[in-house]
Every structure is written in C-alpha cells, then in structure tokens.
Amino acid sequence: MSRHYIEPLVQKSTPSIIADKLREAIGHGELPPGSQLLEAQLARELGVSRGPLREGMQRLTQEGLLISVRNRGLFVLEMTPENVEDMYVARSAIERAAAARVVRGDRAAAAEELLAVVDRMGRAAARNREAAVGEADIEFHRLLVELSESPRLRRVHETLITETRMCIHALAESYRASERRVEEHRAIAEAIGSGDRRLVDRLLVEHMDDAVRRLTGDTRTPTVAADAAETTPA
Known part of the structure; x- marks a missing residue:
C-alpha cells in the first residue's frame, strides 16, 4: 500500500x-x-x-x-453510559470494516506502522505517562481507519474519535490499566500482519467491549459483542 x-x-x-x-x-x-x-x-x-x-x-x-x-x-453531548456504549457500537462497525480492508491490502506495511504506535504507547506506559498513552491509543485507531483508504469511513470515524476523547477525559480514572491497553493494541496489529481476518475482527470486538466495561463500570455483556456475533466477516 x-x-x-x-x-x-x-x-x-x-x-x-x-x-x-x-x-x-x-x-x-x-x-x-x-x-x-x-x-x-x-x-x-x-x-x-x-x-x-x-x-x-x-x-x-x-x-x-x-x-x-x-x-x-x-x-x-454528555457521555452517559448509554451514549458510551452506543458510540462504541458505531466505532466497532467502522473499525472492523476498516480492518477488513487493511488485511486485504499491504497488511505487512500496515502492521509495521501500527506496531510503531504501539511501541510509543508502551514507552509512555513504562513512564506512567497516562496522557501520552491515551494519545497513542487514539492515534492507533485513527491510523487503522486511515490505512483503509476509505474517505467515508475516515469522515465518520473522526466524530467518533472526538467522542472517545471526551470519554477518556471525563472518565480517566476508570480507563487506566495501561499495560493491558498496550497488549490489546499489539495483538490487533500483529493479527493484521498475519492476515487472519477472523482473529483481527474478534480482537477488535473484545477490545471495544473491554473499553465499554471500564468506562461505564457495567459488567454485563456489551452490545458490541452481541451485534458482532451476527456480523463477523467471513
């Protein structure tokens, strides 16, 4: 690519x-x-x-x-638990579609770029720089959609990323656990490099579900997982 x-x-x-x-x-x-x-x-x-x-x-x-x-x-907009969950349902749809396109393209180059962001996230986590971890987190997902080369996915995703920033700022304490965030992003990037579309899709859904649980404190099965069960790419 x-x-x-x-x-x-x-x-x-x-x-x-x-x-x-x-x-x-x-x-x-x-x-x-x-x-x-x-x-x-x-x-x-x-x-x-x-x-x-x-x-x-x-x-x-x-x-x-x-x-x-x-x-x-x-x-x-106020980021109520309902708004947070709905936003992640939309983000999941956009990012899963983007990832499917990325895997069909030059996935090795894409994985390399994504892993560079993960490495930056890891260095920030090691220094307990939570703000930098958050910025790298945002950059990873923005880059994932950018690599899909779909202007429409990028346009819709930009608003969702703004809402994600709102969540992170408003609910910063519940969204910590930097090491886990680094591991989740690394696994997604490596799965993209391997070309395993089903694994990439599953990891993205699990990542979104984990974020919803941490941001809302809701231990129920999130809507993201329920919806994804019917729409996993072949």
Missing part, C-alpha cells in the same frame, strides 16, 4: 475551521460534556463573526457532538 504525503491542498472555509477548533476543544475537555456554548463569548474568543460560528456549530450539531435544547441553547 503506497501512501502519498505530497497532495493538493484543500482550502477550508471559515465554518469548517471553526468546526475543527470546537471539535478539538470538545475532545480535549476544554468544552466539557454538558457545558453550554455561549455564542457571543465564543465569537469573541475565536475572533470570528456570529454567522460562520453558527454554521460551524450547526455542523457539530449534525454530527451529534452538540445538542440543541429548545429555549436554552446548544450544549456539549
């Missing part, structure tokens, strides 16, 4: 840039779950007029990151 870094630049519109900035602020906890977006304050802080700001916020409303409450305004 050949990756190209020299590509035509796409000039983003102001609303797109604003949406990206707000998405990053939400993902990194600067705009925490449940907080209200104050239009006048945001326009002043971003140095933009209200028209583009409203359009940017509307994009995030369409993505589900912002919730419009009648007569009250816009609020950042």
Whole structure:
C-alpha cells in the first residue's frame, strides 16, 4: 500500500475551521460534556463573526457532538453510559470494516506502522505517562481507519474519535490499566500482519467491549459483542 504525503491542498472555509477548533476543544475537555456554548463569548474568543460560528456549530450539531435544547441553547453531548456504549457500537462497525480492508491490502506495511504506535504507547506506559498513552491509543485507531483508504469511513470515524476523547477525559480514572491497553493494541496489529481476518475482527470486538466495561463500570455483556456475533466477516 503506497501512501502519498505530497497532495493538493484543500482550502477550508471559515465554518469548517471553526468546526475543527470546537471539535478539538470538545475532545480535549476544554468544552466539557454538558457545558453550554455561549455564542457571543465564543465569537469573541475565536475572533470570528456570529454567522460562520453558527454554521460551524450547526455542523457539530449534525454530527451529534452538540445538542440543541429548545429555549436554552446548544450544549456539549454528555457521555452517559448509554451514549458510551452506543458510540462504541458505531466505532466497532467502522473499525472492523476498516480492518477488513487493511488485511486485504499491504497488511505487512500496515502492521509495521501500527506496531510503531504501539511501541510509543508502551514507552509512555513504562513512564506512567497516562496522557501520552491515551494519545497513542487514539492515534492507533485513527491510523487503522486511515490505512483503509476509505474517505467515508475516515469522515465518520473522526466524530467518533472526538467522542472517545471526551470519554477518556471525563472518565480517566476508570480507563487506566495501561499495560493491558498496550497488549490489546499489539495483538490487533500483529493479527493484521498475519492476515487472519477472523482473529483481527474478534480482537477488535473484545477490545471495544473491554473499553465499554471500564468506562461505564457495567459488567454485563456489551452490545458490541452481541451485534458482532451476527456480523463477523467471513
């Protein structure tokens, strides 16, 4: 699989840039779950007029990151246990589809790139740098979908990654256990390199289920596993 870094630049519109900035602020906890977006304050802080700001916020409303409450305004989505589980069901569908495509391509090169991220995660875990472990975790999954070379999977996945960041920031204590996270990601990357599609799929589902359990404290069998039982790729 050949990756190209020299590509035509796409000039983003102001609303797109604003949406990206707000998405990053939400993902990194600067705009925490449940907080209200104050239009006048945001326009002043971003140095933009209200028209583009409203359009940017509307994009995030369409993505589900912002919730419009009648007569009250816009609020950042709250990561309730139900929202966390539903988000991981969607992530599982996207990442399993991406992994299936990756395995059909240059899986050796893909595994090498993914293992490089896992090594970085391992070094961060050894130094008890939880924030760096979390960033490497996010990067692994973003790279997995990027390697699928599917623009649509990548587009949908970006919103889900923002919600994942929200979970990690809001529920950081319950999402620790760095060594286990490193082992799970390494196993997925190595399975991709081996070309075993069923193993890759199973490991991804187990990984998502484990994340749901740790983030929500729910010991029941998560929806991810139940849904996956009917949709495992051949």
